[in-house]
Amino acid sequence: EPEVTQTPSHQVTQMGQEVILRCVPISNHLYFYWYRQILGQKVEFLVSFYNNEISEKSEIFDDQFSVERPDGSNFTLKIRSTKLEDSAMYFCASILQETNEKLFFGSGTQLSVL
């Protein structure tokens, strides 16, 4: 089965630093998502992206966050100035089209902000 690929699997950064989390969605998929999961808590929606623009974002996705699809394959999440509370697992997901299909999730990037 095709996979969503996320790199790195684990990233450690200092508070206030910028981080970029990278994702390669499944090649023919059109809708892309970022979710985060703070340790032991629920999976929270951050942002959805379609046709090179944000289609929806949650209240978590403030001005410190941005997403980009810089080329035909990568989908990135940038956190401009990390805070301690940004420490979480970040999941990328993608889907082919607007149907009720499952989201294909990547294996996640564990971000640790020190």
Add this chain to the structure above:
Amino acid sequence: AQKITQTQPGMFVQEKEAVTLDCTYDTSDPSYGLFWYKQPSSGEMIFLIYQGSYDQQNATEGRYSLNFQKARKSANLVISASQLGDSAMYFCAMREVRGNNDMRFGAGTRLTVKP
């Protein structure tokens, strides 16, 4: 707005027995999809089963079945013949057709299978 409720933070089941994980949801969209994902300790999200709001029959996938009661807005996951490898977090999720297609998750249930 979507709302997914999983009222069981933790569940225990004896190996080889069946277990039901509860999920209720709230939506005003007549067309939606319900999903269950498994998250083992390694952290990845593993898709288990899907139920469409217009599906007439309950979904089944191997040992997993979804007890879909539309009028009650519940979508409970039934795992038959539990195995030790079933120990994990289980998340119920929903996507609305008219929404922006993002998937919203419940708080999860931690299932522990005892030998």
